[in-house]
Amino acid sequence: MPFAEKLLFALPPLEVAGRSVKRYHVTADPSGIEPAVEKAAYEMLPVLLPEPDGTPPAGFVVLHRGADDGAYLNAYIWAWDNALSFAGAAAGQPFLGCPDQDPTNFVRLDSPLIGCVYELPPILHERDAWTRHILTPTTPDLPAYLADTLPDGTTGDRA
16 A cells, blocks of 8 residues: 555643643544544553653643554653653554554553654654744743644645
8 A cells, every 4th residue: 555644633732640732633534533542542641741850841742543443642741841751652553562453442652663654743843833932932931832733734744
């Protein structure tokens, strides 16, 4: 099967364990990710968050629904002022250690993988938004950072 870009949707941020978390969903389905998969993923999210370290309490997640049974949750949380902490979870993908093919049965990943080609596009945007709203101003502007998301579109070239 030839490669094809997927759809990327920006959703409103969530408050999770005292952190503001921006959300991106990646799927080939124009109607979005199934509510049961989304609910299960965000129930797993608190387990993926690092301990606070004094950095403004924010980050972003990418929830990706594969074309098969797989679902993937990548949590990128700002730490040490200018670095990203990463933790991931997957469901329905035995190759990654999932116990079954249920796309709502998320397990924490113990893997060096940080995302597939469909999940990586938000990283550069988020780096630039963090620099623009948190690191550059005299006073960090967390609400402006949270409002600054990639527009809905595809996971492909945005130049």
